Amino acid sequence: MFFPIARFVVDGKSMQPTFQEGEHLLINKLLYKIKKPQKGDIIVLRDPRDKQRLLLKRVFEIQKDKLEVISDNIDGNDSRTFGPVNIESVVGKVFFRY
């Protein structure tokens, strides 16, 4: 059964200062089925180096079918490290924190 909303907890510091470790988030899994991600969106995506792992990143640049994602913390791992990611690897957009 498909749930349009999913719950996550932040593990790590690469999205500081926007998101703190331990913060709880809700993501919308339906949105990107009807429109493309926008620059600045905070997204959950599959790690291109390990598909089982989920990452929290900000969309930095949109290419044809790829995205460049960036961490808000300058020392984070992102497209500067692993290059652009496929749009299909995006799980959803963060829309609520609690």
Next chain:
Amino acid sequence: MKQISVFFRLIDKFYPPVKVHAHCDVPCGLYDTAAAKMAASTVVKMVEKINALPDDEKDPQKMLEARNSFVRMVITKEQHAEICKRELLILWTDFFKSEHLEMFPQLHETFWHAAKLCSKNKQNISAEAAEELQEAVVKIEEMFLAVKAKSVK
């Protein structure tokens, strides 16, 4: 909003949410030139944008905004030149090994030159220096890919 938070916190107590990773650590043994390339491109872009800023603005508010943009662009240029330098040094000192000197006898000189260009781009606002840096990173990427291709065979 508070009720929604309380509701989801309650659910989380019984069904813990999935972890979403936001780590800073680089997995050991993974190297790429993408970060250096992106940083060098940002330096080029910042120099272009700085050069495009108006220098004869009469409106005091607009002049103030242009000066604010100038400072922000210089900071971004500085930061990305530093990122580029750091990424290149990681490749130079960690990825490339002494045996690669046989393949590329000019390896040390190429990296030394590129690292110097990072500093030059911090000190100056020069389209020529920024493009030189971009070219130097491309040259390093070619060596990097050649080494990787060889190690795959």
